Structure formats: structure tokens, C-alpha cells
Amino acid sequence: MILDETIIALATPSGAGAIAVIRLSGPKAIEMAATHFKSVSGKNLSEQKTHTIHLGHIVDNNRIIDEVLVSIFKNPNSYTGEDVIEISCHGSLYIQQEIIQLFLKKGCKMANAGEFTLRAFLNGKLDLSQAEAVADLIASENEASHQIAMQQMRGGFSNEIAMLREELLNFASLIELELDFSEEDVEFADRSQFKILLERIEQVLKRLIDSFAVGNVIKNGIPVAIVGEPNVGKSTLLNALLNEERAIVSEIAGTTRDTVEDEITIGGMGFRFIDTAGIRETKDVVESIGIKKTFEKIEQAQVVIYLFDGSTAKAKLDDVAIELAKIRNKYPQKPLITIANKIDVLTDTELAEINKTIPDVLLLSAKTGFGVEQLTNKLLTMINSGALRNNETIVTNTRHYDALLKALEEILKVRHGLESGLSGDLMAIDIRQALYYFGEITGQVSNDELLGNIFANFCIGK
Known part of the structure; x- marks a missing residue:
């Protein structure tokens, strides 16, 4: 990339x-x-102040292409840190292409994906984690993922990492200084203070690493598997949750042969519901494949909903209890919600029997919608969003998570070396590695391949 080139791109979604x-x-x-640009008031655009907007026409010689608003952002007070012009024109595809082609002929270059944000990073307007948050902000589809992206874009995560790196760097400098005076056998770095710092860094890194479990599902949607025997109303429940006919519903057992997925937002959190094939013994080859996929989806899910038919459960309640025990034993860490469906056709005596036999059961009618709100409230209570409510830093980026794990590994090596009396020159090697992984997160350590991989996922114009 050549920074002395002027780039151009459509910043709004393509299309009319x-x-x-x-x-x-x-x-x-x-x-x-x-x-x-010909201003309606005769102004010369080159002489106007930064952060001003001007009405006029984009012209090609004497031909008027469109009436536009032009916004001026002069360096360094712009998104990219360079001179920036934004032309707000009418959304005709023809007009868009005419204006872009006009400036390409003038010597502009079409921007690559993410090149505006890459220039903002290279010009020191954003660090690398903030730049990545821009892409997350654009992709956010619910309140929770938006909140995390905004917090990271404001520099919350970067600042935390930068402070730890600076403190560690100060001690590293003192230890390196000791190496220069090794013959005098002096200590510039207070080992007791260094131990306290390492313990604090370890605690912060572990908290950030643990937050990834929450952050990753918030960013990508919390997967919820809906399982149970065939024809108990799993597809009807999915349709009730989505408020649309997304899954095929029929009285024929085994109608759902494959998993059906869709996402909704509940209380600002994204949930990805997975309607699975009914679990039963079958000789149908296609249905067997669907049942196999059901167990795969349970493995991937964060929450499991086990649904059974309350209208025919009287003779099967013991079997339901056995199936629930199997799921709990196989997946002890996964939250399990048990639902008795079709309760709209049950008597009070039958409902009491279900409540007695199956503890903590939710009573629901997917057909009428009764109990659906109670289910959505229960789903929210099962998600650990305390860190989100307290505005704590939450890691959602796999690259950051990997760098944090490697940094923690090096910090543990340094701490072990300190406690075992390891020489300063050997400790310095591990400290430098920890500093390297901290720098990878914020972009203080980067290379063209890393930057290419990150910004290739951006949209054109951003």
C-alpha cells in the first residue's frame, strides 16, 4: 500500500x-x-475550513452529474489522519459509478477492503484492537455485541493491555540494565515489587481469558439446541420463538430430517436456536443421519432445551426422567431446560403429576404461545452477562485470545524463574516474549501478513 496515493470507495452499501x-x-x-465541485455560493472548496459541509454540484467539464453535499475533514483531524472528502449524492447506481469513475480518471485509486481503517491504524488514529472493533461494530446485530464493540473501540481493552505492557516494560528495562552491570552484582529491579506486578498481570490475563467464553457466544449468538422425541413440538416451539413459520410442522413423526437454525435477540442478547431431528430408534437412513447431527449440535450448544409432549406424557414420565438423566450425565456442564409442551390440553391433575415427577419443569404451549415469555426469561438468567452489565472488558476476538494465552504462558515462566532464582538474562528472554504478545494485540508488533489477514475481512469503503 502506498500512503501518498489518494483512494476512493463507496462508503454506503452497494445498490440503489x-x-x-x-x-x-x-x-x-x-x-x-x-x-x-461547483459550490452554489461560488466558494472554492480548497479554501474552506475542516469539518464543514458545502452544497453544490459534481461536474465533468460542463456536464452536471449530480447535486451533492461535500464534507471536508482536514488532516490530522479525520478518521484516517489524512485529508478526507465525503460526497453525499443521490443513490442512483448510475450517479455513484459516474462520480467514482470521474475521480479514478483524475488519478484516484480504488480502495481495498478496510483500507480507510488500515490508514487510520498506520497514521496512529487507532491501535490494532480498536481497528478490529470497527469491523465488529459494523457486524453487531444485537445490543450486547454492539456494547462490547463500542467498549473496545473506545480503547477499554487496549488501555488495559497498554498499562500492563508499560509496567512490565519498565521492569524489563531495569533487568536489562542489571545485565550491563553484571560484574558489579547490583540489582536495579526490586524483586518483591516485581513479584507483585507479575501476580497482578497473571490475574488480569486470566480474567480476560475467562471472559472469552462469554464474549465469543455474545458475538456469534448463543447456540441453543432444542431436542426431544419426534413430534413433541420442537419445530412449533422454534416458530413460536421466532414468531414466524421457519420450520416445517406436521403430525408425521420424523418430519425434521436435518437441523434448522435461526437467530433472535432476547433482552439485547443474540440467541441461535437449533431445531434438531427427533431422537428415537429408526431404520430410516436419512432420519438416522439427522439424529446423529442432533447429538453433534448438543455438543456445540451452550444451552440445551429438552422438550416432551405433556399431552401423552402420563405413561412416559419415567422415560422422560431417564432421558434427562442421560443428558445431564453426558453434558454435566451444559444448562438444561426441561419443557412440557402442549399443556393447553391437560387437566390440573395431569399438570400436577408432571410437576411432581419432573422437577423444575416449564409448562408451555408452543401452539398458543403460553409459557414462551417464561422460557425467554429463563434463557437470559442462564447467560453470565454480569461482566457486560458492569462494563468490564470482554474479549471476543480469537486472535486476542490466542495472544493472551501465550502472554500468560510467558508470565508464568517469568514468575517461576523469579521464585527459583533464575538469572536475569534468562528471565529477560521470557519477559521480552510476553511483551511481544502484548504488542501483537495492540499492533505495536505487527507485520504485513497479519495486517492483510485482519483488514481483508473489512467491507470496501471502511
Whole structure:
């Protein structure tokens, strides 16, 4: 990438719309825009102040392409740290292409995916974790993932890592200084204070690493597997939760041959519900494959809903209890919600029998919607979102998680070396490695391949 080039791209989604925004960034952005912009008040665009908006026309010689609003952001006070122009034009595909082609002929270069944000990183406007948060913010589909992305974009995670890295770097410098005076046998680094620092860094790293379990499911949607025997109403429940006819429903057992997935937001949290094939003994080859996938989905799920038919359960309650025990024994760490469906056709005596035999059962009618709200409330209580409510740093990025694990490994080596009286030169090696992994997160340590992999996932224009 050449930073002295001026780049251009459509910053709004492709396709026709009411308004489209075309963004230019680079040393000649304002100069190029001024050449093809005719202000309605006769202003010269090159002489206008930063962070101002101007009404006029984009013209190609004497041909008017469109009436537009042009926003000016002068370096270094812009998103990229360069001169930036944003042209708000009408959303016609023809107009968009005409304006972009006009500036390409003028010497602009089409921006690569994420190149605007990459320039913001290279110009020191964002660190690498903040830049990655931009992509997460664009992709956020619920309140929780939006909140995490905003917290990271404001630098909460970066600041925490940067402070730890700075403190560790100070001690590393003192230990390195000791090596220069090894013949005098002096200690510049207070070992007791260093031990306290290492213990604190270890605690912070472990907290951040543990937060990934919550952060990852919040970012990608919390997977919930709906399981049970055939024809107990799993697909009807999925449709009731989604409030649409997403899954095929029929009286024929085994209708669902494959898993059906969809997402909804409950209380600001994204849930990914998985309607699975009914679990039963069968000779149907296709249905058997579906049942095998059911168990695979249970493995992947964070929460399991076991659904049984309350209207025919009287003779089967003991069997239901046995099936529940099997799931609890096989997946002891997974939250399990037991639901008796079709309770709208049961008497009070039958309901009492179900409550007596199956502890903590939820009574529900997927057909009428009774009990669905109680189910959604229970799902929310099972998700550990305390850190989110307390505005704590939550790790959602796999790259950050991997770097934190490696940094923790090096910190534990340093601590062990300190406690066992390891020489300063050997400890310094592990400290440098820990600093390297901290730097990887914020971009203080980076390479072209890493940056290419990160920004390749951005959308064009951002």
C-alpha cells in the first residue's frame, strides 16, 4: 500500500438508495474534489475550513452529474489522519459509478477492503484492537455485541493491555540494565515489587481469558439446541420463538430430517436456536443421519432445551426422567431446560403429576404461545452477562485470545524463574516474549501478513 496515493470507495452499501456516500482519502483528496465541485455560493472548496459541509454540484467539464453535499475533514483531524472528502449524492447506481469513475480518471485509486481503517491504524488514529472493533461494530446485530464493540473501540481493552505492557516494560528495562552491570552484582529491579506486578498481570490475563467464553457466544449468538422425541413440538416451539413459520410442522413423526437454525435477540442478547431431528430408534437412513447431527449440535450448544409432549406424557414420565438423566450425565456442564409442551390440553391433575415427577419443569404451549415469555426469561438468567452489565472488558476476538494465552504462558515462566532464582538474562528472554504478545494485540508488533489477514475481512469503503 502506498500512503501518498489518494483512494476512493463507496462508503454506503452497494445498490440503489435515497443517498449514497463516496469517500476519498489522501494527500490530493481536497484538491481533486475542488476540481469537480461547483459550490452554489461560488466558494472554492480548497479554501474552506475542516469539518464543514458545502452544497453544490459534481461536474465533468460542463456536464452536471449530480447535486451533492461535500464534507471536508482536514488532516490530522479525520478518521484516517489524512485529508478526507465525503460526497453525499443521490443513490442512483448510475450517479455513484459516474462520480467514482470521474475521480479514478483524475488519478484516484480504488480502495481495498478496510483500507480507510488500515490508514487510520498506520497514521496512529487507532491501535490494532480498536481497528478490529470497527469491523465488529459494523457486524453487531444485537445490543450486547454492539456494547462490547463500542467498549473496545473506545480503547477499554487496549488501555488495559497498554498499562500492563508499560509496567512490565519498565521492569524489563531495569533487568536489562542489571545485565550491563553484571560484574558489579547490583540489582536495579526490586524483586518483591516485581513479584507483585507479575501476580497482578497473571490475574488480569486470566480474567480476560475467562471472559472469552462469554464474549465469543455474545458475538456469534448463543447456540441453543432444542431436542426431544419426534413430534413433541420442537419445530412449533422454534416458530413460536421466532414468531414466524421457519420450520416445517406436521403430525408425521420424523418430519425434521436435518437441523434448522435461526437467530433472535432476547433482552439485547443474540440467541441461535437449533431445531434438531427427533431422537428415537429408526431404520430410516436419512432420519438416522439427522439424529446423529442432533447429538453433534448438543455438543456445540451452550444451552440445551429438552422438550416432551405433556399431552401423552402420563405413561412416559419415567422415560422422560431417564432421558434427562442421560443428558445431564453426558453434558454435566451444559444448562438444561426441561419443557412440557402442549399443556393447553391437560387437566390440573395431569399438570400436577408432571410437576411432581419432573422437577423444575416449564409448562408451555408452543401452539398458543403460553409459557414462551417464561422460557425467554429463563434463557437470559442462564447467560453470565454480569461482566457486560458492569462494563468490564470482554474479549471476543480469537486472535486476542490466542495472544493472551501465550502472554500468560510467558508470565508464568517469568514468575517461576523469579521464585527459583533464575538469572536475569534468562528471565529477560521470557519477559521480552510476553511483551511481544502484548504488542501483537495492540499492533505495536505487527507485520504485513497479519495486517492483510485482519483488514481483508473489512467491507470496501471502511
